[in-house]
Amino acid sequence: MRNGQGAAKRDAFADLVRLLAVHESAEEQVVHPRVRKAAADGADRIVQARLDEEHEAKQVLSRLYDLGVDHPDFDGQFHPFAEAVLAHATHEETDEFPRLRETLPPERLRRMAGAVKAAESLAPTRPHPMAGESRAGNLLAGPPMAIFDRARDRMREWRQANPDH
Template sequence: MPEHGKSGDDTDVVDLLLAQHGQIKNALESVRDSTGAERQRRFDDLVRLLAVHESAEEEVVHPAARRHSVAKEIVDDRLHEEDEAKHALARLAEIGVDHADFDGAFRAFADKVVAHAEKEEKEEFGQLITQASREERVRLANVVRFAEAVAPTRPHPGVGESAAANLLAGPPLAVFDRIRDAIRDRRRQSGDA
């Protein structure tokens, strides 16, 4: 297996996504283990983290996987799971963290997110390591890092009209759309479209 980097700007996309999977698992646990205002804050953080991660995968990683011979049905299955997760997340936001049905619905959501991550790691990431050049994987990681950079850590009402300040305004599906659009714009600007 080709070597893949672990630090700084030479981190490849697989390492970066694996680290994000760990962050997502931790964020899921933190939502489950909290209550009240703390649970809402942690849920908002999870929405941001998932929006960055899934949007980057949708716009950067899955197209690269297709270019490198990952079976179309594997990528399509992951995209379908991601779409289902976005809608489940929107439903969770709609009912609210204090609703009696939140705990059960969130547990089911969290289990699906973890299963999805494990499928990606097994079916898609290994192919990228063996099929994509190191240079391409590092370049892909830079685009994913851009997605992280444009998403603020949490919504800050009244901060102003900057793109970054407004990325988290609105329901979870809007967050995904805004980050995905920012990634597309960045890819076009850098010639990676």
């Protein structure tokens, strides 16, 4: 995205925003609660660290979204954000996912993957930092925000496809 410009950069960033918002919402509903339940020793500390990272990412992503990809400060603020997202993914791969694999049978892991996909289908497509990172918050506030976000996405797509209207 660093080398992108104009509409291609805007589209790539919009796709990234949607992907991250949907993915993190699903993790907060399905993965993190299960890690806490399945792996008691230190799991609260591990999950809380991931939730803190996700909260910070939502804050930054929301600011970047409001700033817009054409703003001169966008790239400078995006780079540390991208590094933080990669570090977050690494933490999940090394701290959370091995605990799930150690404590849950493969069938349960497959069911969790299905639950993540279902949660993603109902998740907001924009970060909503004020909603928090809890399972309950996502379950209560997520669907109405998702409807609003998806309607806004469709309107944006229509405006881009029909610039004369």
